[in-house]
Amino acid sequence: MSAAIHNHGSSLKPAYPRAIVLSLASDFGCQLQLSNIADLLDVLGTIKLEYWQLMSSAVLPADYDIAIIEGAVTTQDHIELLQQVRTVAQTIIAIGSCAITGGVPALAAQDLGKHVQAVYSDDADRVAAGRVRPAPISNYVAVDYLVAGCPIDPREFVTVLQGALLGVRQRQQREPLCAQCKTMEAPCFYSIRAAQDIADGMATPQALCLGLVTRTGCGALCITRGRPCTGCRGIAADANLSSARTFIANEGLDVDDFDDALRIYSSHALDDGGEEQ
Ligand code: SF4
Ligand code: SF4
Helix, strand or coil: CCCEEHHHCCCCCCCCCCEEEEEEECCHHHHHHHHCCCHHHHCCCCCCEEEEEECCCCCCCCCEEEEEEEEEEEEEEHHHHHHHHHHHCCCCEEEEEHHHHCCCCHHCCCCCCHHHHHHHHHHHHHHHHHHHEECCCHCCCEEEEEEEEEEHHHHHHHHHHHHHCCCCCCCCCCCCCHHHHHCCCCCCCCHHHHEEEEHHHCCCCCCCCCCEEEEEECCCHHHHCCCCCCCCCEECCCCCCHHHHHHHHHCCCHHHHHHHHHHHHHHHHHHCCCCCC
C-alpha cells in the first residue's frame, strides 16, 4: 500500500487561516473529539473557525483555507462537495478512520444494494438515490494531512494542525504498531497466550491483536491498557499481510477471523483493493 499524502509544502498565508470542519458519512465521533481538546482555545487562537458542522447550522462559506473533513464518501453529493472543497481549500486534513480508510461505513460496500433494500424495502431507490460505494475521501480528492484513529486522539489532531499551519510536510508512519508496542514494553498478547497454554496444558481463547499490521502512532494505547489492538488506524503502508496471516495460522488461530477483524476498519483496502493513506 502506498502513501497518498499530498502536502503542498508551503505555509498557509493568512495570519489566521480560515478553517471549516465538515462531516460526510460518520457518527460525528471525531468532531466530538475536537470539542474535547483541552487547549482548544489555544488552537482557536491560531485559526479562524469559519464553519463547524457539528456546532452550528450556519451555511458553508464560499472561501476558506483549511478544510478538516470527517467521514466516508457514500453519496454523489459527497463527491461533488469534496471536489468543490478541494478547489477552495489550500489544505485538507482528513480525520478519523471513516475519512481515511472508509472505516465502518465501508463495511456496507459489499452487497450495497442488498443492505439498502433490507433497510428501506420498496422505498430503497428513492431514499438512497445517489448512493455510491462507501470509500475514503482520498478516492476522490488529494488529502494533505491525516489524523488516524477511531475516534481520533485530540492531541494528535493538534500536532497535525500545527504542522499544517507551519507548512511542515507530514511524515507518514509506514510501519505496523508492533515496533512501537515493543518500545512501550507491553507484553505481547501472543506471548501471553503461549505462556498460558503451557501453564494450562490446553489452548486458551485468544483475542486477536491486529497491531501486527496496523498503522502505528497511537502509542499502543489499547495494549498498554490490557486490550488487543482492533486496527482502528487502518492497515500500515509497510504491513506484510501475507506474513501476518501465516503467523496467525502458525499460532493455530483462524485466518478468516483475522481478516474479518481487520475488515471493521479496513474493508475498503481488503475487499475493494483500495489503498489506504
Ligand atoms: S501483536 Fe499486538 S501485543 Fe503483540 S507486539 Fe504487536 S501490537 Fe504488541
Ligand atoms: S492499539 Fe490499535 S485499536 Fe487501540 S488505539 Fe492503537 S491502533 Fe487503535
